[in-house]
Amino acid sequence: MSLKSKVLILVLACVAVYAVADAAIEHWIVRPSFASLEQEEAGKDLQRCVEAIRREVHHLDRDLCVDWASWDDMYRFLDDRNEAFVAGNLTDSMLTQLDLDMVMILDTDGHKVWGRFKNQTAGVPRTIDEFEGSSLPAGHPLLAQSGGAAAADQPFTRGLYRTEHAPLLVASRPVLTSEGVGPSRGTVIMGRFLDEPFTEMLSDQTRVQLHAWPIRDGDAPSEASRVLARLTSAAPVAYEPNHDGTTLQAYAAMNDIQGARALLLRADLPRDITAQGRLVMTYDRWITIGVLVLLAGSLLFSLQRMIVAPILELTKHTNTVARQGDLEARVDMDRIDEIGMLANQFDRMLGQLRDTQDKAVDDSYYSGMAALTTKALGAIDQALDPVMDQLGELRGDIDKMPLDRIEETRSRLASEKESPVRVEDLCDMLAEVNEVLTAITEDTTTRIDDLLDRTSQLDMILSDPRYFKRK
Numbered sequence: 001m002s003l004k005s006k007v008l009i010l011v012l013a014c015v016a017v018y019a020v021a022d023a024a025i026e027h028w029i030v031r032p033s034f035a036s037l038e039q040e041e042a043g044k045d046l047q048r049c050v051e052a053i054r055r056e057v058h059h060l061d062r063d064l065c066v067d068w069a070s071w072d073d074m075y076r077f078l079d080d081r082n083e084a085f086v087a088g089n090l091t092d093s094m095l096t097q098l099d100l101d102m103v104m105i106l107d108t109d110g111h112k113v114w115g116r117f118k119n120q121t122a123g124v125p126r127t128i129d130e131f132e133g134s135s136l137p138a139g140h141p142l143l144a145q146s147g148g149a150a151a152a153d154q155p156f157t158r159g160l161y162r163t164e165h166a167p168l169l170v171a172s173r174p175v176l177t178s179e180g181v182g183p184s185r186g187t188v189i190m191g192r193f194l195d196e197p198f199t200e201m202l203s204d205q206t207r208v209q210l211h212a213w214p215i216r217d218g219d220a221p222s223e224a225s226r227v228l229a230r231l232t233s234a235a236p237v238a239y240e241p242n243h244d245g246t247t248l249q250a251y252a253a254m255n256d257i258q259g260a261r262a263l264l265l266r267a268d269l270p271r272d273i274t275a276q277g278r279l280v281m282t283y284d285r286w287i288t289i290g291v292l293v294l295l296a297g298s299l300l301f302s303l304q305r306m307i308v309a310p311i312l313e314l315t316k317h318t319n320t321v322a323r324q325g326d327l328e329a330r331v332d333m334d335r336i337d338e339i340g341m342l343a344n345q346f347d348r349m350l351g352q353l354r355d356t357q358d359k360a361v362d363d364s365y366y367s368g369m370a371a372l373t374t375k376a377l378g379a380i381d382q383a384l385d386p387v388m389d390q391l392g393e394l395r396g397d398i399d400k401m402p403l404d405r406i407e408e409t410r411s412r413l414a415s416e417k418e419s420p421v422r423v424e425d426l427c428d429m430l431a432e433v434n435e436v437l438t439a440i441t442e443d444t445t446t447r448i449d450d451l452l453d454r455t456s457q458l459d460m461i462l463s464d465p466r467y468f469k470r471k
Helices: 003-069 074-078 085-089 094-096 196-206 220-230 272-324 340-398 404-413 418-465
Strands: 102-107 110-115 157-161 168-174 186-193 209-214 236-239 247-255 261-268
Touching: 003 157, 003 168, 003 186, 003 196, 003 236, 003 247, 003 261, 003 272, 074 085, 074 102, 094 102, 094 110, 110 168, 157 247, 157 261, 196 209, 220 247, 340 418
Parallel strands: none
Antiparallel strands: 102 110, 102 186, 157 168, 168 186, 209 261, 236 247, 247 261
């Protein structure tokens, strides 16, 4: 696999790892954070609805029930039952004016003194079976118990009360004087049904789409019962999306005045946060893809220009040198980084190899020449030895010539008694011969000496290999 392919695979692997890590962060961190934020907002919306119901109960108790129960006229009415109080205050329109569905006034024994239910659309009151009788049983949770003389000592009841129709927002107060002192002469009970119109009013107040279901005998309608079991003290709110996933539904239960579950609430929150988060993550994904593509392209271009291309050039040059054996070729890479240092060292190595090669060639040449010269010189030396021997013999023969005897003969001829003419002729002839022989001998001796000298020099040169070294 080529270096370019490896770099490409490495860059693509880095991009893939980053993409997987980004997707994992999005799946395991970003999405859950948006979902958690959405659940938190849904919980807040549901809590606002719960607080709105509690405010309504508080308003029913503090602004209406206390006002009617702690009133001297009511206190006297329960003592004398005067009809003037009934005619002036306890009218059928009172419930409409106070926006109440039920008002009951009972004496200390729980007997009903006066009671009314609000008429519905058809003009028929919506009654509650257990309040239809003439009295409430002793110990009923809505009956005010006797307290001390001070208002702070008087017991009261407020909250939700389960009925056969819908949960009832109820408040129960003992009848006291306007100063809030007793003893109590009875009980005032006021109630408002938490029905569909009331739920719509709460939705308008809180700007939350609210739904409510009554819980009877621990059960709820089938459409909400699946989440009822998930509501505990540790997890008082349950969340689930609707069928198409566009709405997050938050559920919570409210207890009645006796501590039993009486109402199941559901707040619907459009999943705008998740949708916005999904849109943001989509933008982020495309931006990430664009950045990764740009980064990968830039990285590939930079690696190709700064690393891959120089290394490929160096590799090509190395292959060319290895294939052609041209030690004179140079990369000449003008760089100051590690690759440039490698190229310079490679050029320097080629130069050293060239020098080593030249030295090896010279050494081989000299070795061959030395062997050849030695062989040739041996042959020349063998050839010169007889020449020198013969020259020596010739020189010896010349030395043996009887020139002195010829001179002696000439002297004798001169001294003997010969014919003078004969003697003179012989003497002249000997003198002439002697002169010629002497000249020839001297010339031959000179030439032989010169030849011997030159031959000696040649022999000395041939016997000394230092004279054959290259300058």
